Amino acid sequence: MSDDQTPPGEGARPGLGRRTLLLGAASASAVVSIRPALANTAASVSMCEIPVPDPGRAGSYIASNGDLVPAGTRGAYPAARRPFQAADVKRTLNTGVNLPGTTSDQSRAYTNYIRRLQSGTSGFTCFASLQMPRG
């Protein structure tokens, strides 16, 4: 019995039993995206804050690429004195204006940290909300 459902990368042999794959020269990828259920009222977004870094890592410094590094690491910046307001982060992301109270290099490091926030880290929900279209 021939098997034309050979899993990719598992015993697949050229010309024998490999699954056909269409890259789709004539069409776009079929993708349906489901956004997380986040608070999306204008008031909620404007009132949320993003700490840099997460309070649990307040002792770490932020490298220019947004990585958290040990305190005192050369070229890295200490934690922001206070969380950034969502509106300020949004403005910085959209226009490149420095985050309040920061130099351009510091703002860039903080912004890179924010861009790399993941679910479970303080500020992630606020940051994700900034990227949701309104209405």
Place this chain on the structure above:
Amino acid sequence: MVPLDELTAVYHRTSGQTHLVAAPVPEILAALEGAPATLDVLLARLAERYDLADPDPEALAARLAELETLGLVQRR
């Protein structure tokens, strides 16, 4: 990535979004997993694993551009 019959669910941690995708998206993502590649290398990987009905670099580039827009792949 979680297979769901004809579709695959892909959870993107950075955005918190879940994408339901169809071929060739999960295959492309799997071919790139842990091993960044140029367009030609990626095409060769896919050709090695699958019978490509349309082994067109431009088609693959178009798919990658879409995935980049979604944030599922990153150009280096």
